[in-house]
Structures are given as structure tokens and as C-alpha cells.
Amino acid sequence: xxxxxxxxIRLPKTFWEDHTNRDLSGGKLIKSLxxxxxxxxxxxKLLELASDADYYYESFRDxxxxxxTIGLARSAKATLDAINRLLAK
Numbered sequence: 001x002x003x004x005x006x007x008x009i010r011l012p013k014t015f016w017e018d019h020t021n022r023d024l025s026g027g028k029l030i031k032s033l034x035x036x037x038x039x040x041x042x043x044x045k046l047l048e049l050a051s052d053a054d055y056y057y058e059s060f061r062d063x064x065x066x067x068x069t070i071g072l073a074r075s076a077k078a079t080l081d082a083i084n085r086l087l088a089k
Contacts, residue, residue, distance in 0.1 A: 004042040004043070004044070005042070005043070006027075006028075006040045006041060006042055007040070007041060007042070007043065007046065007086060008030065008038060008039070008040050009038070009039060009041070009046070009082060009083065009086050010036050010037070010038050010082070011036065011037055011038075011039060011078075011079050011082055011083075012035065012036060012037075012075040012078045012079055012082075013032065013033070013034075013035050013036055013037050013075075014035075014071060014072055014075035015053055015056070015072065015075035015076045015078070015079045016029075016037045016039070016079070018056075018072060018075075019049060019052055019053075024048070024049075024052065025045060025048075026039065026041060026045055026046075026048065026049040026052075027039040027040055027041025027042070027045045027046070027049070028040045028041065043087065046083050046086070046087065047083075047087075049079065049083060050079070050080050050083040050084065050087075052076075053076040053077070053079040053080040053083070054076075054080050056068055056072065056073060056076035057073055057076040057077045057080060060072075060073035060076075061073070
């Protein structure tokens with residue numbers, strides 16, 4: 001039996017809450033601050049979260065504010081950037 005390694009990352013709270021409110025899993029919430037959350041997740045969960053964030057950011061960029069708010073789009077982009085930085089290590 002093998003267990004996947006979990007990684008800890010600090011992400012923007014806005015996109016994290018949107019993602020989890022849609023019943024999508026992104027890992028385990030460790031700590032919630034005013035504008036950030038610390039989560040623990042496997043690489044696969046982080047890739048799933050990054051894919052969702054990329055979809056939101058690109059859709060906003062292509063379609064404008066009819067898709068989501070600018071705040072959510074910025075939070076999605078910051079989420080994507082944070083995950084990409086962590087996984088590039």
C-alpha cells in the first residue's frame with residue numbers, strides 16, 4: 001500500500017471558497033485567515049484545483065464580466081500561479 005505525498009500551500013480564500021462551494025475537492029483545509037487559506041493536498045488534487053482556476057481565469061479573460069467577477073478571476077489567477085510555483089520546485 002502506497003500513500004501519496006501531500007503538499008501544503010497558501011491560496012487565496014475567494015477562489016478556494018468558490019471551488020469548494022461547488023462541491024469540488026481541492027484538499028484539506030488546514031487554516032483559514034482573512035484572505036488566505038492553508039490547505040494540504042496531493043499533487044493530483046492541486047492539479048485539479050489548478051485546472052479549475054485556469055478555466056475561470058481564461059473564461060473571464062475571453063468573455064469578460066458576464067462569466068464571473070473580476071475579484072474571482074484575479075483570485076483564480078493567483079491560485080493558479082501559487083500552485084504552479086509549488087509544483088515547479
